[in-house]
Amino acid sequence: GENVEQHPSTLSVQEGDSAVIKCTYSDSASNYFPWYKQELGKRPQLIIDIRSNVGEKKDQRIAVTLNKTAKHFSLHITETQPEDSAVYFCAASRGASLFSGGYNKLIFGAGTRLAVHP
Amino acid sequence: DVKVTQSSRYLVKRTGEKVFLECVQDMDHENMFWYRQDPGLGLRLIYFSYDVKMKEKGDIPEGYSVSREKKERFSLILESASTNQTSMYLCASSLFPGQGNTEAFFGQGTRLTVV
Numbered sequence: 001g002e003n004v005e006q007h008p009s010t011l012s013v014q015e016g017d018s019a020v021i022k023c024t025y026s027d028s029a030s031n032y033f034p035w036y037k038q039e040l041g042k043r044p045q046l047i048i049d050i051r052s053n054v055g056e057k058k059d060q061r062i063a064v065t066l067n068k069t070a071k072h073f074s075l076h077i078t079e080t081q082p083e084d085s086a087v088y089f090c091a092a093s094r095g096a097s098l099f100s101g102g103y104n105k106l107i108f109g110a111g112t113r114l115a116v117h118p
Numbered sequence: 119d120v121k122v123t124q125s126s127r128y129l130v131k132r133t134g135e136k137v138f139l140e141c142v143q144d145m146d147h148e149n150m151f152w153y154r155q156d157p158g159l160g161l162r163l164i165y166f167s168y169d170v171k172m173k174e175k176g177d178i179p180e181g182y183s184v185s186r187e188k189k190e191r192f193s194l195i196l197e198s199a200s201t202n203q204t205s206m207y208l209c210a211s212s213l214f215p216g217q218g219n220t221e222a223f224f225g226q227g228t229r230l231t232v233v
Contacts, residue, residue, distance in 0.1 A: 009158065032220060043208070043224040044161070089160060093220075105174070106151065106210075106222055110160035 002027040004092050006109025013080050014117055021112045023090035024072040030092040033066060033073045034106070038087045047088075048075070080116045087111045121145070124209050124225035131232050137196040139228050141209030148213060150192035151222065152176075152184065155206040164207075167192055199232045206230075 003026040013019050025033075034049035050057045050064045050073065057064050061080075066073040077084055090109045125140035143150065149168050153161040153176075163176030165184040173184050181203060185193040192211075196203055209225040 006160070034221065043226050045224070046221045049221070105163070105166055105176075106212075107163065107177075108153070108161040110158060 002030070002092070002105075002107045004090060004107050004109040006090050006112060008112060009110065010113045010115070012115045012117065015080060015082060017080055019077045019080050019084070019114055019116075021075045021088055021090070021114075022072060023074070023092075023109050024070075025092040025107075026071070027092065027094070027107075028071065029094050030071075032093045033064070034091050034093075035062075035064060035075050036089045036091065036108075038089065038111075040086070044089060077114075080114075082116050082118055085114055085116045087113050122209055122211050122223050122225040124207075124228050126228050127226060129228060129230045131196075131199050131230065133200060133232055135196075135199045135232075137199050137230065137232075139194040139196075139207055139209075139230070141192045141194070141211075141225055142190055143192075143211040143223070144190065145211065145223070146189065147211035147223075148189070149211060149222075150186065151210040151212075152182075152192065152194045153208045153210065154178065155208055155227070161208065164194065196230075199230075201232050204230060204232045 006023045031052035036044035037047045038044040048064050050066050061078050063076045089111050091106045093106045122143045131137050151166040152164045162178050164182050167173045167186040183195045207228045210222040212222040
């Protein structure tokens with residue numbers, strides 16, 4: 001079945017440093033790749049997503065890159081701040097298109113616990 | 119604002135009990151999901167539904183069933199609760215593919231303890 005692997009499982013950085021989280025997916029028909037942030041005791045919330053027709057997307061301090069050939073995508077956070085501390089989940093689905101044969105079934109990675117130290 | 123509401127924040131049930139977890143969304147989303155969240159294992163898909171009365175198994179459906187009688191409501195049923203089903207359960211909803219924003223919105227979670 002579909003699988004998403006995420007690394008590292010924990011990441012500790014100093015405030016102001018960059019953080020990179022990497023994911024690989026198995027379903028070559030996946031075309032939608034969201035990233036979710038879950039703060040302690042709260043529900044996961046979407047922070048950025050990318051579709052397979054785009055190689056990179058940026059939103060202020062966060063960016064996501066996608067390599068379809070290698071079936072991997074990454075989250076980059078620059079100038080990290082203590083409020084970036086959370087668990088980050090990557091996911092993959094066929095949800096970008098009605099004709100992709102899927103129902104936006106989202107498969108998640110195991111998560112990365114990011115700690116940003118002041 | 120999309121709202122996905124789960125009926126209970128915390129539940130304690132006894133082994134062997136039948137348990138119902140309810141989820142309601144108010145944005146007319148076709149897709150609804152039930153995930154289980156355990157430390158180190160991330161969010162694992164139990165079941166999802168893409169329409170009323172339609173359901174598909176996820177990665178870990180054993181011991182669970184679901185019901186979607188109305189578009190806004192998706193119920194997760196533990197037929198006979200066991201201690202290894204102690205976990206955080208998260209419901210989510212999203213639009214059908216191709217309808218625009220396919221973001222999944224999550225409920226606040228139900229922490230179930232089976233004793």
